[in-house]
Every structure is written in structure tokens, then in C-alpha cells.
Amino acid sequence: MVGLALLAAAAAAPVSVGPGVWRPLFPPSPEETEIAVEGFRLDETPVTNDAFLAFVVADPDWQRDRISRIRADAGYLGHWAGDRVLGPGAPARAPVTGVSWFAARAFCTAHGGRLPTEAEWELAAAASETARDATRDPAFLARVLNWYGAPAPAVLPDVGGPANAWGVRDLHGLVWEWVDDFNSSIVSAGARGESGEAAFCGAGSAGAQDATSYAGFMRLAFRSSLQAGYTTRQLGFRCAYPLEGP
Amino acid sequence: MIPWMTAWLACGAPQADHRTEATVAETGSVYDLGLTVITDGGEVPLDRWRGHPLVVSQVYAGCREVCPRTIEAIRGIEGQVPEDRRSDVQVLLVSLDPTDTPADLKEIAVARGADPTRWTFATSTPDGIRALAAALGVRYRPLPDGSISHSAVITLLGSDGAIVERVDGLGTSTEALAARLARGD
Numbered sequence: 001m002v003g004l005a006l007l008a009a010a011a012a013a014p015v016s017v018g019p020g021v022w023r024p025l026f027p028p029s030p031e032e033t034e035i036a037v038e039g040f041r042l043d044e045t046p047v048t049n050d051a052f053l054a055f056v057v058a059d060p061d062w063q064r065d066r067i068s069r070i071r072a073d074a075g076y077l078g079h080w081a082g083d084r085v086l087g088p089g090a091p092a093r094a095p096v097t098g099v100s101w102f103a104a105r106a107f108c109t110a111h112g113g114r115l116p117t118e119a120e121w122e123l124a125a126a127a128s129e130t131a132r133d134a135t136r137d138p139a140f141l142a143r144v145l146n147w148y149g150a151p152a153p154a155v156l157p158d159v160g161g162p163a164n165a166w167g168v169r170d171l172h173g174l175v176w177e178w179v180d181d182f183n184s185s186i187v188s189a190g191a192r193g194e195s196g197e198a199a200f201c202g203a204g205s206a207g208a209q210d211a212t213s214y215a216g217f218m219r220l221a222f223r224s225s226l227q228a229g230y231t232t233r234q235l236g237f238r239c240a241y242p243l244e245g246p
Numbered sequence: 247m248i249p250w251m252t253a254w255l256a257c258g259a260p261q262a263d264h265r266t267e268a269t270v271a272e273t274g275s276v277y278d279l280g281l282t283v284i285t286d287g288g289e290v291p292l293d294r295w296r297g298h299p300l301v302v303s304q305v306y307a308g309c310r311e312v313c314p315r316t317i318e319a320i321r322g323i324e325g326q327v328p329e330d331r332r333s334d335v336q337v338l339l340v341s342l343d344p345t346d347t348p349a350d351l352k353e354i355a356v357a358r359g360a361d362p363t364r365w366t367f368a369t370s371t372p373d374g375i376r377a378l379a380a381a382l383g384v385r386y387r388p389l390p391d392g393s394i395s396h397s398a399v400i401t402l403l404g405s406d407g408a409i410v411e412r413v414d415g416l417g418t419s420t421e422a423l424a425a426r427l428a429r430g431d
Contacts, residue, residue, distance in 0.1 A: 031390045070274025070381065070407075100311035101380060102279065144262070183380055184387040 043238035045159035046095035072100035108239035114242035118129035147173035273409030283368035306343035307350035326424035
């Protein structure tokens with residue numbers, strides 16, 4: 001795994017986030033209006049195409065031509081020119097997309113990390129450039145919403161947008177990102193710990209003050225629609241790490 | 247005080263998932279994920295069941311209402327398999343609760359008539375639970391009070407590990423899954 005070690009050295013060190021309290025605009029359950037999040041480290045940017053290329057070269061079971069269909073659907077790394085070739089549609093420093101939850105997880109594990117939980121990701125994403133918790137700042141929410149409204153480019157730009165108050169970049173406005181517990185966005189209204197009835201609807205009762213909180217709603221809806229093998233052109237990821245460690 | 251309003255997202259209707267013509271090439275084998283579970287005999291790879299159809303579901307011992315009904319539904323599926331084939335039916339229950347023991351699951355299942363010679367009871371690590379649930383399309387969320395909110399899913403894996411039938415939601419018909427299981431392929 002020498003190649004991975006070299007690449008890990010070249011990437012920016014993950015930044016410390018938290019500890020803190022995530023106050024979701026759309027509580028995942030009525031009992032979770034405030035969710036404590038322990039301190040952790042988070043990749044400064046989403047994982048890039050070149051980093052993911054190094055990963056599949058080192059572990060060929062994750063190459064596009066060899067991957068088991070259970071691990072990723074047919075869109076896996078579809079924007080790459082070849083199984084081990086990025087090409088013009090996948091700039092080296094652009095975020096890698098077209099990756100499934102299984103693939104994202106495997107990458108993070110190979111780098112000594114894991115996917116962030118929803119709470120961790122949202123805690124990091126609650127920050128504006130100046131405030132750690134900007135979730136009640138209408139101007140920040142409006143900016144985030146504008147980004148979601150912008151059309152997605154055919155070729156993604158490089159990572160490295162402005163840093164937020166934690167020092168993390170590109171949580172908004174670039175790509176959707178996998179979280180480890182993407183399949184926890186459930187809970188039917190009124191259920192106390194058990195459901196199983198019919199469909200699952202995320203956020204059975206949701207607090208919403210106005211439309212500017214819609215971005216958080218969209219993320220919740222998006223995660224609820226995902227399955228582990230799914231890949232999309234706008235869905236990438238970044239890794240989380242324990243506070244202590246290399 | 248945040249005003250509460252109900253916001254329902256795209257709520258998928260409960261569905262049986264028919265893939266009668268699906269092949270491993272199309273859907274992949276769950277056994278390709280390299281998952282393991284912990285039985286009372288220790289850690290075993292999930293592909294121990296390769297080569298034989300397997301009914302698998304994730305429940306947990308502290309679940310007093312939904313999970314017993316899921317177990318009863320699996321018993322009902324068994325009942326729809328002709329008697330001369332019933333001894334071939336293999337069932338795996340894996341807990342959603344990492345603090346459960348296999349014996350905890352065995353207790354609630356045997357209380358409902360499960361045959362412990364054909365049913366296996368297992369737990370896993372939190373990570374393993376998340377991965378298996380992801381593979382089977384189970385949604386779950388541990389809640390602050392210690393309970394686990396979750397969807398009720400019964401999955402039939404083919405001999406090669408492909409997901410060939412899936413029942414999502416209590417009250418969803420198990421007929422197609424039972425018929426497929428009875429076919430024995």
C-alpha cells in the first residue's frame with residue numbers, strides 16, 4: 001500500500017471539528033432536537049478523483065471493470081475515461097462522484113478513517129465562514145439554498161472553496177456527500193422506537209420556519225432516497241477520522 | 247418555540263420486490279460484501295450460507311411489537327412451503343442491537359415456533375449491522391431512549407447470494423417470497 005501512503009501524505013491533513021451540538025432544522029425524531037457531537041477530524045475537502053484513482057489502482061477489486069455489482073451500480077465512476085484513467089471529464093482535483101456508499105466506505109477504511117455520520121457532517125456544515133452555528137442565520141441559509149438551485153456543471157470544478165469557521169471547505173455548493181448512517185433517515189410520526197409499518201417517511205414532523213431552511217430538508221430527502229449501491233454524478237464523499245491519530 | 251408542521255417526504259409504498267429473472271450479474275451477490283456475523287458459535291462469514299436459499303431479517307430482542315410480527319411472518323412463509331421441502335428452509339435473524347446476544351434472539355423466535363435447527367441467530371458489530379442493513383435495504387435509527395426505529399424487511403437470498411425477493415413492511419404480502427422459496431432455486 002505504498003502508493004496510498006504517498007497519496008495520503010500529499011493530501012491536506014483533516015481538520016478538527018466539534019465538539020458541538022447539532023440543532024437540526026428537521027429533527028430526525030421528536031426526541032432529537034439537539035444532538036451532541038463529539039470532536040472528530042474531517043477531510044478539508046471532498047475526496048478527489050486523483051485520490052480515488054490511487055485507491056482503485058492499489059485495490060483493483062474496486063475498479064470499474066471488476067467491481068461486484070452489489071458494491072456499486074452500473075453508473076460507478078461513469079465520468080472517468082477508463083477503468084484507471086480519469087480523462088477530461090474527471091479533473092484530478094475535482095471531487096470524485098459516481099461512487100457508492102460501499103466504495104466510499106472502503107476508501108475511508110483504507111485511509112484509516114470512516115465516513116462521517118449525518119450528525120457530524122451536519123455539525124460541520126452548520127458553519128458559515130465566520131460562525132460555527134449559522135443554522136439560524138437567514139443570510140447563510142439563503143446562500144446555501146442558492147447553491148442548491150444552481151445548475152450542476154457537466155464537469156465539476158476543483159475542490160478548494162472558502163473555508164468555513166471550522167476550516168472545512170466545499171460542504172455546500174459542490175457535491176452531495178455520503179454519510180455513514182444514510183439509512184437512518186426514517187422514523188414515522190408518533191412511533192416510539194418501533195415502526196415497521198408500511199412506508200418509511202423521513203422526518204414525520206418537521207420544524208420549518210421558512211423556505212430558506214429548505215436546503216436541509218433537501219439533504220434529508222436526498223439521503224432518504226439513497227440505497228447503498230447507488231451512484232450519481234453529483235454524489236461524492238469525504239472521510240472522518242478520530243481526533244487523535246496520523 | 248419552533249412551529250411544528252408535518253412534512254412527509256417521498257414515502258415509498260410498502261412493496262414486495264420481484265426479481266424472478268434477476269441474476270447475480272445484474273444485482274450482485276450479498277456474499278461479495280465480505281460481511282460476517284456473530285453466532286453462538288462465534289464469528290462466521292455470511293457466505294457460509296452460499297449454495298442454499300436463505301431467508302434473512304434484521305430484528306432485535308427489545309422490539310416488542312414489530313419484530314415478533316416479523317418472526318410470525320417468516321413462520322407463515324415457512325408454512326407456505328410444501329412440507330417435504332420445509333426442512334430445506336434456512337433462516338437467519340441478525341440483531342439490529344449490538345448489545346443483543348444470539349440467545350436473546352433465539353428466545354423470541356423459538357417462543358413463536360422457530361425451529362432452531364434451521365434458524366440461526368446472530369449479532370454483529372455496529373459497523374457490521376450498518377453494512378448488512380445497507381445491503382438489505384433496511385432503514386434503522388437507534389433512538390435516545392434505547393429503542394431502535396426500523397423498517398421491517400424480510401429478504402430471500404438465492405443460492406448465489408443475489409437478492410431474489412424482498413418484503414418491506416408489515417402487512418405486505420409474503421406470497422411471492424414464499425412461492426420463490428418453495429421453488430427451491
